[in-house]
Amino acid sequence: MAATDEVYLGYTTDEATTPFFREFLDALAEETLMKSVCTECGREYLPPREYCQDDLSKCELKEFKEREAKLYSYTIVDFAPETLSSKAPYVVGIGEFPSGLRLTAHITNLMSVPEVGMDMKLAFDEVDERLVTYKWLV
Numbered sequence: 001m002a003a004t005d006e007v008y009l010g011y012t013t014d015e016a017t018t019p020f021f022r023e024f025l026d027a028l029a030e031e032t033l034m035k036s037v038c039t040e041c042g043r044e045y046l047p048p049r050e051y052c053q054d055d056l057s058k059c060e061l062k063e064f065k066e067r068e069a070k071l072y073s074y075t076i077v078d079f080a081p082e083t084l085s086s087k088a089p090y091v092v093g094i095g096e097f098p099s100g101l102r103l104t105a106h107i108t109n110l111m112s113v114p115e116v117g118m119d120m121k122l123a124f125d126e127v128d129e130r131l132v133t134y135k136w137l138v
């Protein structure tokens with residue numbers, strides 16, 4: 001259920017500007033995270049990119065199932081965008097999965113200062129019927 005006192009780095013379904021991004025958001029609404037894979041060189045992107053930045057080839061979406069990650073880096077946001085200003089300070093962390101892919105999300109249940117290398121788990125959060133996002137739990 002919605003936890004409206006938390007901070008979200010996410011998407012609303014209204015933001016889908018291409019069929020590719022729409023497919024990503026529709027999957028996210030079902031708590032399925034998609035990566036993209038370049039059809040030419042095989043490079044993977046998370047969050048997905050529609051076109052490969054190396055060769056500009058089209059990428060295709062594939063389900064991303066990893067959930068365990070290590071904290072690669074983080075920042076403490078003191079000066080937040082206006083919509084999140086009441087939540088500051090909050091922590092945004094980059095998690096690195098065993099595959100090497102990295103994902104940025106809020107770390108929502110910290111009880112102390114984060115430490116690079118600590119274990120994190122990716123979780124989904126249903127903010128409302130239009131917004132499902134992901135977050136890190138430690």
Ligand SMILES: [Zn+2]
Nearest residue numbers: 038041052055
């Ligand atoms: Zn490529």
